[in-house]
Amino acid sequence: MxxxxxxxxxxxxxxxxxxxxxxxxxxxxxxxxxxxxxxxxxxxxxxxxxxxxxxxxxxxxxxxxxxxxxxxxxxxxxxxxxxxxxxxxxxxxxxxxxxxxxxGNLILHNNAARPAVILAGGIGITPFRSMAFRAAREKLPHRIFLFYSNRRPEDAAFLEELQALEKQNPNYRFAPTMTGMTKSNRAWSGETGWINKQMLSRHLKDVQSPIYYIAGPPAMVKGLHTMLNESGIDDDDIRTEEFGGY
Ligand SMILES: Cc1cc2nc3c(=O)[nH]c(=O)nc-3n(C[C@H](O)[C@H](O)[C@H](O)COP(=O)(O)OP(=O)(O)OC[C@H]3O[C@@H](n4cnc5c(N)ncnc54)[C@H](O)[C@@H]3O)c2cc1C
Missing domain, CATH: 2.40.30.10 (Translation factors)
Structure with missing residues (x-):
């Protein structure tokens, strides 16, 4: 009880x-x-x-x-x-x-006209798993793009279920990327390398004025935040959570 x-x-x-x-x-x-x-x-x-x-x-x-x-x-x-x-x-x-x-305020914005672009590093996926499953369950109209970076598929929590969620929610796209496949024993045909400007623009061609969300180890959050700022994204449109201790 x-x-x-x-x-x-x-x-x-x-x-x-x-x-x-x-x-x-x-x-x-x-x-x-x-x-x-x-x-x-x-x-x-x-x-x-x-x-x-x-x-x-x-x-x-x-x-x-x-x-x-x-x-x-x-x-x-x-x-x-x-x-x-x-x-x-x-x-x-x-x-x-x-x-x-x-x-905490790392929650999905209300204005469904603005897509959500989510950048998760490693265990930083946790708040976004909740968000993605909520969006599918409630059939939210928001377009959601979830980028998820890990060294290897072996390290990527919830990988299969986050991939399968694409079938339940037509507004949701999942883009996992691996940065250390040389140390992996699994096959991988998805993205490799760090999340960067080029990777985002490949996946976000027709995406207008998104709100960005970032969570993960502090160094990763800071790096991606700087990358977004350098791409012209204003801090007003970026929401972050640093997982201290990593
Ligand atoms: C809002 C929020 C959500 C989080 N969600 C998750 C989650 O879902 N999963 C998860 O694994 N972790 C999460 N974390 C991080 C988590 O609280 C722990 O810090 C982390 O798991 C490391 O714990 P540890 O016992 O391994 O190391 P710890 O013994 O806690 O810490 C190791 C070192 O990191 C330093 N440190 C600890 N916390 C912080 C901090 N907040 N900022 C800067 N330095 C710090 C300590 O001083 C110590 O030197 C979250 C943190 C925050 C603030």
Missing amino acids: TSTSASGALLSKLIHRQEVAERTVAFHFEKPPGWTFKAGQAIDLTLLESSETDEEGNTRALSIASAPHEEYLMVATRMRDTAFKRVLSAAATGTRVKIDGPF
């Missing part, structure tokens, strides 16, 4: 975990029916049964990767060797957590 703490935080439990890419795990938590959020928002997840901790503490900000209509609350993270992630990775089904939030 989920419940609410005195501070208004949600007390929840782990119900399922699933490896969604190499060293990358999605965690599903119970979500009470009345608990709502906007696709693209994040939570503060606190581990309440920690066997160890470090100077960063037992809480991390994590984007909600599930869409609002999905019955569970899903987050996904790269399993690095920090106390928080060691405890999370060993957590049994039923482990109790505290969830504060939702928070």
Whole structure:
């Protein structure tokens, strides 16, 4: 059962975990029916049964990767060797957590006449998985172009389901790109190399005045933000989320 703490935080439990890419795990938590959020928002997840901790503490900000209509609350993270992630990775089904939030403004704009161009780096895909599945479910009229950069297909969380979503939503286009295929054991016929001006213009030929969204490791977010500015895109039309710690 989920419940609410005195501070208004949600007390929840782990119900399922699933490896969604190499060293990358999605965690599903119970979500009470009345608990709502906007696709693209994040939570503060606190581990309440920690066997160890470090100077960063037992809480991390994590984007909600599930869409609002999905019955569970899903987050996904790269399993690095920090106390928080060691405890999370060993957590049994039923482990109790505290969830504060939702928070954040990385949500799809209202004006459907303006397309959304999304640039996701690695685990920065999480808020956009939520957004893309919401758009398909609600049959939103927005045109959505999702560029998704990883080193290898093995590293790309949710790759197949994000590709399959094109069949459900005619307004959605998915452009995954791999930057390190020499180290991959899988076949790949899609884009390769970093997201850059040339790649964007190949895919966005008839796209007028989009809003851009970027999430991922800070260096990637900064680099892509600069690239957009150099292409003449105003900061008013760029929304970003930096995933610190990577
Ligand atoms: C709004 C938001 C959404 C996020 N969503 C996700 C997500 O969906 N999946 C995911 O894996 N990660 C996400 N992150 C990042 C996440 O909070 C962790 O920082 C990250 O997973 C690294 O955790 P860690 O335990 O491996 O390392 P940590 O022990 O947390 O950090 C390693 C190093 O990074 C530094 N650091 C930590 N946080 C920050 C920060 N915010 N800014 C700058 N430096 C920092 C620490 O000081 C430390 O030196 C998000 C962050 C934010 C702010």
